[in-house]
Amino acid sequence: MTSYSEDSFPKESHFSRRGLLVGGGLASIGVALGIGTTRDLSPDNRNGVPPSESLIPFFGTHQAGIATPPQNHLLFGAFDVTTSRGDDLRAMLNAWSQAAAAMTAGQVVGTTTNTYAPPVDTGEARGLPAAGLTITIGYGPGLFTKDFGLTAPRLQPLPNFPGDNLTENESYGDIAIQCCADDPQVAFHALHMLARMGLGVVQLRYSQLGFGRTSVTTASQDVPRNLLGFKDGIENLRTNSARDYARFVWIDPHASTPRWQHHGTTMVVRKIRTHIESWSSSSLDTQEAVIGRFKDSGAPLSGSKMDDAPDFSAVDQYNNYVIPSSSHVRLASQHSNGGMTILRRGYGYSEGISPQSGEMLCGLYFICFQKDPHQFVTVQNSLSLADALNDYIEHVSSAVFAIPGGLAKGDAWGDQLFRS
Ligand code: HEM
Known part of the structure; x- marks a missing residue:
């Protein structure tokens, strides 16, 4: 078994990945210095900088990758913890957060001095900018049943919902890593690096590309x-x-959860296969009635513009609801769920065809964040019973994770988790 030491990974990375392309010496240092100054752009303030060039700060009150504007690509990974040594897990998580800080800043991880050993940085993101990379960590309920002395958050495994057809080896997991970026190779590099650094401590259970x-x-x-x-x-x-986020997303600093979860949240992940051939053979009227919005404009069926508030009480000449009672938006709305809602942040996926039917294996990698998974459960209970969309979709995987708050500079994921 690998004996794990934080010293295996240098504390700071001194080179931007782009700097390495420019050349060694002064050129590299010049570009690296530039990172902390001119490229410190929040994603909503890119000032004409292409998305691939943007940097989303890793440190802060909340983890990035939740409220920050969604990038175009996802690589999600869930790990099983294989070590029984809490010290090894803590050290690995500390090293992960140092590497995550470097990668989200568009830097290479560490410096390779021993050419007889594998390079510290696996290399596939060399020359690529940060691409708005965010790396978000979460902890599954199983982690707290292991003998590490960790205080468990309030996090029950999700119940089974009607129609669930879950694949065990694509569900659950002790640790989640959500990598989002505007370049899929940058997201791949991030998860690959962490998986390799975790050898002997954690093992990838499954991963999912989203676009x-x-x-x-x-x-x-x-x-x-x-x-x-x-x-x-x-x-x-x-x-x-901010009021909505305080009410529905962020766990407040006085909550009776472990301290590491203050300013954090919870994450639900559901892989939802879509039977796209059947969907795209349905009439436009049917599709719009299923969703409850017009396909072209996105307006609710009771309105004419995308931003019109849905009028769930509007009825047609036959006294039927204009937004049908089985429509997705009606059943998912706060209106139908006692004011409850969630923050959605999912991605499409497509991964070949079914060898049996030749149908495309594609759908939605649904990710949502909420203060308490109960919020998701409420909405999904309402959808799983009556949503007209259920004729076209199938939930094939499921997971839930507690998401820690953000890190202050100088702090690290392992220390954050083990001290409270
Ligand atoms: C393949 C599966 C799904 C598809 C294709 C889908 C698609 C959509 C679409 C097109 C809308 C309308 C536009 C919008 O307001 O964003 C919508 C709204 C919504 N969906 Fe889904 N969705 C899926 C699954 C889910 C699931 C599993 C949940 C949660 C359990 C969910 C929760 C919501 C919520 C809360 C809204 C906003 C409803 C409102 O207040 O108007 N969706 N979805």
Whole structure:
């Protein structure tokens, strides 16, 4: 078994990945210095800088990758913890956060001095900018049943919902790592690096590539379309309402959860396969009635513009609801769930075809954040019973994680988790 030491990983990375392309010596140092100054752009303030060049700060009150504007690509990974030594886990998590800080700053991880050993940085992101990379960590319920002396958060495994058809080896996990970036290779490098650093302590259980964000978290980002061709993320929590985030997303610093979860949240992950051939053979009227919005404009069926508030009481000449009672938006809305809601941040996925039917294996890698998983459970209970969309979709994996608050500079994931 690997004996794990934080000293295996240098504390600081001194070179930007781009600097290495420019050449060694002064050129590299010049570019590296530039990182902390001119490229410290928040994603909503890119000032004409292409998304691939943007840097999203790793340190802060909350972890990045939750309220920060969704990038275009995802690589999600869930790990099982294989060590029984708490010290090894702590050291690995500390080293992970140092590496994550470097990679999200567009830097190479560490310095390779011993050419008889594998290079410290695996190398596939050399020359690539930070691409708005965020690396978000979460802890699954199973981690707290192990003998590490950790205080468990309030985090029950999710119940089974009607229609669930879950694949065990693509579900659950002790540690989640969500890598989002505007370049899939940058996201791949991030998860690959952490997986390799974790050898002997953790083992990847599953991973999932996602593309095409299906959400927005800020007022300024365009609403994208999902693989069904509908605008997605219209009715999502926007950061311009701090009140909503305080109410529905962030765990407040006085909550009776372990301290590491203050300013954190919880994450639910559901892989939802879409039977896309059947969907795209349905009439436009059917598709719109299933969702409850117009396909082209995204407007609710009771309105004419995307931003019109849905009128769930509107009825047609036959006294039927204009937004049908089985429509997705009606059943998912706060209106149907006692005011409860969630922050959605999912991605599309596509991964070949079914060898049996030849159908595309694709759908939505649904990710959402909420103060308490009960919020998701409430909405999913309502959807799983009556959503007209259920004729076209199938939930094939499931996981829930407690998300720690953000790190202050100088702090590290292992110390944060083990001290409270
Ligand atoms: C493949 C599966 C799914 C697809 C294709 C899908 C698609 C959509 C679309 C097109 C909208 C309308 C636009 C918008 O407001 O964003 C929407 C709204 C919404 N969806 Fe889904 N969704 C899926 C699964 C889920 C699941 C599993 C949940 C939560 C359990 C969920 C929760 C919501 C919520 C809360 C809204 C906003 C409803 C409102 O207040 O108007 N969705 N979804």
